[in-house]
Amino acid sequence: MPTYGFAIAIVAIVVCAYGHDCTKYNLTPSDQSLIDMMKHYLHTSRKADCPLTPIQQDIGVTYVRWGKKTCPGNTDIVYSGQTGGNYYTNNGGGSNWLCLPNDPENGNVSSNSNDGLYGAEYQINSSNNPSGFPTNLYNKEVPCSVCRRKGKFSVLVIAGKKSCYKGWKSEYSGFLISEYKGHTNADFICMDGEAEQLDNRSSNEEGALLYPVRAKCGSLRCPPYKDNTVVLCTVCTK
Template sequence: MKQYLHTSRKADCPVTPSQQDIGVTYVRWGKKMCPENSDIVYTGQAGGNFYTNKGGGSNYLCLPSDPENGKAYSYANDGLYGAEYEIHSDTKPSGLPASLGNKEVPCAMCRRKGKVSVLMIPGRKSCYKGWQYEYTGFLMSEHTTHNNKDFICMDGKAEPLDSRSSNENGALFYPVRAKCGSMRCPPYKDNTEVLCTVCQAGGSYYNNKGGGSNYLCLPSDPENGKAYSYVNEGLYGAEYEIHSDTKPSGLPASLGHKEVPCTVCRRKGKVSVLMIPGRKSCYRGWQSEYNGFLMSEHKSHNNKYYICMDGEAEPLDNRFSEENGALFYPVRAKCGSLR
């Protein structure tokens, strides 16, 4: 049976560069060095938008330690801050020291030569067959009461940027706790740490102001973390919000309130992937993987990414319970600033 929530299209481009020119990049959050088989592109500190800012960027950035600064600028749109750990004795995941609390977060931009795919797998600490491990850790994002940011994989041996501890705030990293309901348990476990791994070869609740802003494809065979008492329930399953009066053409209204399956796909021999909004066919030189409808959260909820939902979408199973969690709504175009 097909299980889709793939969100991309891939280029029909043969791998022509020499092997030493091929490589993938990824960020190692919480560490100043890359794993021994990877090269450092640069090292620096994690940054992002201030945790209470309603607008601005929703992703964390790895900021280089040797910036080339622009000119002084009077416009008041202060949108880039450093990032701190929000890890304390009563909130920390197993294995991380409480001494990280309120300290800034280092990061390293890494490149693994000779590889063409990199993948962060939420809910597991080991890679699938055919994939090689880079590092493991804990899924983190903003607090559910703050404004959304991406889910990232914080290294399980995270360290501080330096010895300074001044509680400057800025962008913040909180551990995430799994929540059953729309997310199937088993195989997941309620109120546990969410492990993660980054290898080379799953969304937050719709009404949560903060937490992750990206949807995740959660594996069906998770490796669950330990039970976790800190209340930051940031990882839920996802449901279709498609009904008879709101559904796009071609999708059945029976999908409404059912959970959404997904598959993470890899196309061998290709080096580029692209989701094109507003089109159902690819441009010359690109090859279609699938087409469908642009979807995201409702505009009255909190922000998430746009994704391409397969035009032949199907339910995860026959269960109908309206657990909510993360939600997928069809998107409608609005002319004006959109030409």
């Protein structure tokens, strides 16, 4: 092999130069540099030949795809479910959105009054519908899926972009969504631009409510942002 032959040649040079007293010889900086070069060459040339360990093969990242029951191609689905959150008028309780599995393991019936987990509904109609977003989702419940992308190390949600920066791959893109500004506080999430409904029920059951977010100039500098525009988003992996 070329790599093996190269390494033998370097060793031969070192041995010829120092003979049997090599262990007693004080190495010069150039000598040490030659040895370090050999170590680096052997390490990098053999790296591709080394099989992946089980831990390396299992490397991956997870993210939630809001508004969809499935995951993008070449991605494993961990589970699909329903988006859940706090009731829109509650002053206390959780403020984050949850992707609740469709096969829950339910606890015991309780009489406590802290009913703080509800399903989420789209509150998107003709008056606030982002361009390109489905128009038939008003008052429909919101699905979600937890996806896993193998071989990636990082997940990044970017608000204000529909594409990823160089070196990153877009898993999906869409629109920034949250609760209405007069309701209880809730996280921003990136809703898939091709969102769908959870099921065929169409009754208005309230709960956690999802609205598109628009940008407002002032402390938010315009340009580069633009006043009263819908905020785009994308989920990127690397």
